[in-house]
Amino acid sequence: MGGRQLLIAQLTIIGLDFGTTYTGVAFCESSALTRNDTVDIIRDWPSAHSMVGTKDKVPSEIAYSANGTILWGSLIPPHMQRYIWTKLRLNQPQETNGSSPQHNNKEKQPVDIIADFLSEVRKHLIKNLDARFGEKLWRTLPVTLVVTVPADWRDAAKHATLQAVKQAGFNETGLPQLKRIITTTEPEAAALYTIHSMKGGVQEEQLKVGDGLILCDMGGGTVDLISYRVTGIKPTIVEEATAGAMALCGGSFVDCAFIDWLERKVGVDGFLKIAGCSSSECRLTALSTKLAQMVQEFSLMAKSGFSGTEEYYLRLPFPLSGIDDPMRGMCDGSLYLRPKDIEAMFEFSLIETKRLIAEQIQQARQKGRINLKSVFLVGGFAESPYLQRRLKAFCASHSLATVKPPNAWSSIVRGSLLKALALPVPNSTGISTPIAKPTIQSRRCRRSYGTSCTFRFVEGKHRIVDRYYCGIEKEFRAKHQVNWLLYKDQVLDVTHGQAHAKLDFTWNFPKGGRKEMIIPLLASDQMAPSIRSLSMDVHKVADLVVDISFVPQSTFKKCVSTSGEVLEKLQYSIEIKVHEVLEFSLLIDGVRYGTVVAKYA
Numbered sequence: 052m053g054g055r056q057l058l059i060a061q062l063t064i065i066g067l068d069f070g071t072t073y074t075g076v077a078f079c080e081s082s083a084l085t086r087n088d089t090v091d092i093i094r095d096w097p098s099a100h101s102m103v104g105t106k107d108k109v110p111s112e113i114a115y116s117a118n119g120t121i122l123w124g125s126l127i128p129p130h131m132q133r134y135i136w137t138k139l140r141l142n143q144p145q146e147t148n149g150s151s152p153q154h155n156n157k158e159k160q161p162v163d164i165i166a167d168f169l170s171e172v173r174k175h176l177i178k179n180l181d182a183r184f185g186e187k188l189w190r191t192l193p194v195t196l197v198v199t200v201p202a203d204w205r206d207a208a209k210h211a212t213l214q215a216v217k218q219a220g221f222n223e224t225g226l227p228q229l230k231r232i233i234t235t236t237e238p239e240a241a242a243l244y245t246i247h248s249m250k251g252g253v254q255e256e257q258l259k260v261g262d263g264l265i266l267c268d269m270g271g272g273t274v275d276l277i278s279y280r281v282t283g284i285k286p287t288i289v290e291e292a293t294a295g296a297m298a299l300c301g302g303s304f305v306d307c308a309f310i311d312w313l314e315r316k317v318g319v320d321g322f323l324k325i326a327g328c329s330s331s332e333c334r335l336t337a338l339s340t341k342l343a344q345m346v347q348e349f350s351l352m353a354k355s356g357f358s359g360t361e362e363y364y365l366r367l368p369f370p371l372s373g374i375d376d377p378m379r380g381m382c383d384g385s386l387y388l389r390p391k392d393i394e395a396m397f398e399f400s401l402i403e404t405k406r407l408i409a410e411q412i413q414q415a416r417q418k419g420r421i422n423l424k425s426v427f428l429v430g431g432f433a434e435s436p437y438l439q440r441r442l443k444a445f446c447a448s449h450s451l452a453t454v455k456p457p458n459a460w461s462s463i464v465r466g467s468l469l470k471a472l473a474l475p476v477p478n479s480t481g482i483s484t485p486i487a488k489p490t491i492q493s494r495r496c497r498r499s500y501g502t503s504c505t506f507r508f509v510e511g512k513h514r515i516v517d518r519y520y521c522g523i524e525k526e527f528r529a530k531h532q533v534n535w536l537l538y539k540d541q542v543l544d545v546t547h548g549q550a551h552a553k554l555d556f557t558w559n560f561p562k563g564g565r566k567e568m569i570i571p572l573l574a575s576d577q578m579a580p581s582i583r584s585l586s587m588d589v590h591k592v593a594d595l596v597v598d599i600s601f602v603p604q605s606t607f608k609k610c611v612s613t614s615g616e617v618l619e620k621l622q623y624s625i626e627i628k629v630h631e632v633l634e635f636s637l638l639i640d641g642v643r644y645g646t647v648v649a650k651y652a
C-alpha cells in the first residue's frame with residue numbers, strides 16, 4: 052500500500068491565494084487530490100491574539116518595527132502601524148512605474164512590501180510541509196506552486212504579483228524543489244472547487260448540459276464574476292459563457308465607507324487627531340494606530356455580524372473619547388452606529404455587485420443556449436449575513452437561486468490546487484500526461500490584444516496626419532495603427548495548449564545592426580476596438596523584447612533600400628497564448644527560439 056502511494060505521489064502542489072485582506076495557503080501531494088478531496092489548509096497561523104474569527108487565512112498585513120524585526124499577519128500588536136490593502140496598489144497604473152510623486156523614495160514599493168509578507172508566509176509553509184510529510188519526503192518531490200490572481204487585472208499587475216512571489220523566495224534559493232509556478236484566476240479557482248465539491252451530490256445529479264451558473268467571488272478588495280455553461284456531465288465540464296467582470300467593491304470598501312462616515316461624524320479636526328491625515332488620504336498609506344484599531348473593531352464586530360437590524364457601540368480613542376455629544380452619538384467614550392448607518396456603508400458594494408450580476412445575466416442570456424440557474428457566492432465578504440439576504444432577494448427577482456458552497460472562504464485556495472492537476476506534470480524524464488481532464492474547456496478573452504503597426508495608406512480609412520512615405524516599401528503608409536490579434540469575448544480553447552494568436556513580421560535592418568526588436572503590445576477593453584493606437588480606449592500592456600542575437604546568420608536574407616543601403620531581412624513570428632498571464636514565444640522558419648521577454652509598462 053505504502054509503496055503504491057509513493058509511486059503515485061508525483062509532486063507536491065502548493066496553492067497561494069494572496070488576497071487584499073487575507074492570504075490562504077493550501078497544499079497536497081498530487082495523488083491525494085485524485086483519491087479524495089482532502090487537502091491541507093494551513094490553519095496554524097501565528098497569532099498574538101484570538102480575535103480573528105477563522106483560521107483558514109492570515110491577514111495580509113505587515114509591519115516593520117524600529118529595530119528591524121518584521122511582524123506579520125495576526126502577530127502585529129494593535130498599537131503598531133502596518134501596511135494593509137497593499138495588493139490593491141499593484142493594479143494602480145501610476146504606481147507600477149517606479150516611485151510615484153505622493154510617495155517619497157524612502158517609502159517601500161508595493162512589490163517589496165508584498166514580497167516581505169509572502170516571505171514570512173513561505174517560511175511558515177515550509178514548517179507545515181515538514182510537519183505534514185516529514186522533512187525528508189517532500190523535499191525529494193518536485194513542487195508546483197499555483198498563484199491566484201484577480202481575473203480582470205491589468206497584465207502588468209498580474210506580472211507584478213508573480214514578481215513579488217519570486218522575490219519572496221518562491222525560487223531556486225528559497226524553495227529549491229520548486230519546478231514551476233503556474234497561475235489561475237481567483238474566480239476560476241473558486242469555480243473548480245465548487246464543481247469538485249458537487250461531485251456525487253444532489254447538485255451534480257441535477258446538472259444538465261446547457262445549465263448556467265454564475266460564480267461571484269466577493270473578496271476584500273474586489274468582487275470578481277464569471278459565468279459558466281455546462282457542456283458535459285459526469286464528470287462536469289464547463290465553458291466560460293461570458294468574459295467575466297470585476298469591480299473594486301469588496302469588503303474593504305465597507306471599511307472605507309466607515310472611515311468616511313467617521314470623519315463626518317467626529318469632524319475633520321477630530322478625525323485628523325486620531326488619523327493624522329484626512330479620510331481621503333487613508334487608503335494608500337499605512338493607517339494610524341488609533342484609526343487602525345477602530346477599523347479593526349468595526350470590521351470584526353459591526354461589519355461581520357450585521358444582518359440589517361443590529362446597532363453597535365464602538366470605542367472612541369483619546370482625545371475623542373472625552374467628547375460628550377449625544378446628538379452626534381458620542382458619549383461615555385463610545386460612538387453609536389445605527390443600522391441605517393451600517394446599511395449605507397454596505398450600499399456601494401451591494402449596488403456594484405448587483406450591477407455585475409445583472410450584467411452577467413444579460414450577457415449570458417444574450418448569447419442564448421444557456422439556462423442560468425444559480426449564483427455561487429464565495430469569498431470572505433460573501434459571509435456577510437446582510438449581503439447574503441440582499442443578494443438572495445435580488446437573484447430571486449431574476450429567477451436565480453443563490454448558493455454558498457461549503458468552505459466558501461477558502462474555496463479559492465482549495466480550487467487553485469485542482470488547477471495544477473489538469474496540466475501536464477513534469478517528471479524526471481520529461482513531461483507526462485495530466486493527472487485529470489480539464490474541467491474548464493474554454494475561456495473567453497478578457498480584453499482585445501494587438502500590436503502597433505503600420506498599414507499601406509488607404510484614403511478615407513486612415514487619417515492624413517498618420518500618413519508617411521516608406522523608402523523600403525516605396526509607398527505611402529499609415530502609422531499609429533493597431534493590428535488586432537484577439538478580441539474581447541473571443542472563445543479561447545484551453546485544452547490543447549496551442550497558441551491563440553500568431554504574428555508574422557518582416558524586419559529589415561542594417562548589416563551587423565541591432566539584434567533586438569521591441570514590439571509594443573496593446574490592449575483595449577472594447578470588443579470592437581479602435582484601429583488607431585492613439586485612441587482613448589487603447590493602452591500599452593508591455594514591450595515585447597525579441598532577442599535574435601543567437602539566431603544563425605543563414606536565417607537572414609539580403610535586401611536593398613531605395614538609398615542603396617544593403618539591409619538584412621528576417622522573417623519571424625511571435626506566438627501568443629492567453630492564459631491567466633500572457634505567454635509569448637518566437638518562431639523563425641518553424642523553429643521555436645525560447646521565449647520573448649515582456650517588459651510591462
Ligand SMILES: Nc1ncnc2c1ncn2[C@@H]1O[C@H](COP(=O)(O)OP(=O)(O)OP(=O)(O)O)[C@@H](O)[C@H]1O
Nearest residue numbers: 070071072073270271272273302355430431432435
Ligand atoms: N461575516 C462577514 N461579514 C462581512 N464581511 C466579512 C465577513 N467575514 C469576512 N468578511 C470580509 O471579507 C473580506 C475578506 O474576504 P477574502 O479573504 O475573500 O478577501 P481577499 O481574498 O483578502 O480579497 P481579494 O480576493 O479581493 O483580494 C474582508 O473585507 C472581511 O472583512
Ligand SMILES: *[C@@H]1O[C@H](CO)[C@@H](O)[C@H](O)[C@H]1NC(C)=O
Nearest residue numbers: 056082083086087088089090
Ligand atoms: C481521504 O484520504 C485520506 C488519505 O488517504 C484518508 O485518510 C481519508 O480517510 C480519506 N477521506 C475520505 C472522505 O475518503
Ligand SMILES: *[C@@H]1O[C@H](CO)[C@@H](O)[C@H](O)[C@H]1NC(C)=O
Nearest residue numbers: 116117118119120121122131
Ligand atoms: C523588536 O521590536 C519588536 C516589536 O517592537 C519586539 O517584539 C522585538 O522583541 C524586538 N526585537 C529585538 C531583537 O529587540
Ligand SMILES: *[C@@H]1O[C@H](CO)[C@@H](O)[C@H](O)[C@H]1NC(C)=O
Nearest residue numbers: 144145146147148149150652
Ligand atoms: C515610466 O518611467 C519611464 C522611465 O523611468 C519614463 O520614461 C516614462 O515616461 C514613465 N511613464 C509614465 C507613464 O510615467
Ligand SMILES: *[C@@H]1O[C@H](CO)[C@@H](O)[C@H](O)[C@H]1NC(C)=O
Nearest residue numbers: 217218219220221222224225
Ligand atoms: C529568490 O529568493 C530570495 C530569498 O530567498 C531573494 O532574496 C531573491 O531576491 C529571490 N530572487 C529573485 C530573482 O527574485
Ligand SMILES: *[C@@H]1O[C@H](CO)[C@@H](O)[C@H](O)[C@H]1NC(C)=O
Nearest residue numbers: 477478479480481482483484
Ligand atoms: C514521465 O512521463 C513520461 C511521459 O508520459 C512517461 O513515459 C514516463 O514513464 C514518466 N516517468 C516517470 C519516472 O514517471
Ligand SMILES: [Mg+2]
Nearest residue numbers: 070237270463
Ligand atoms: Mg480573494
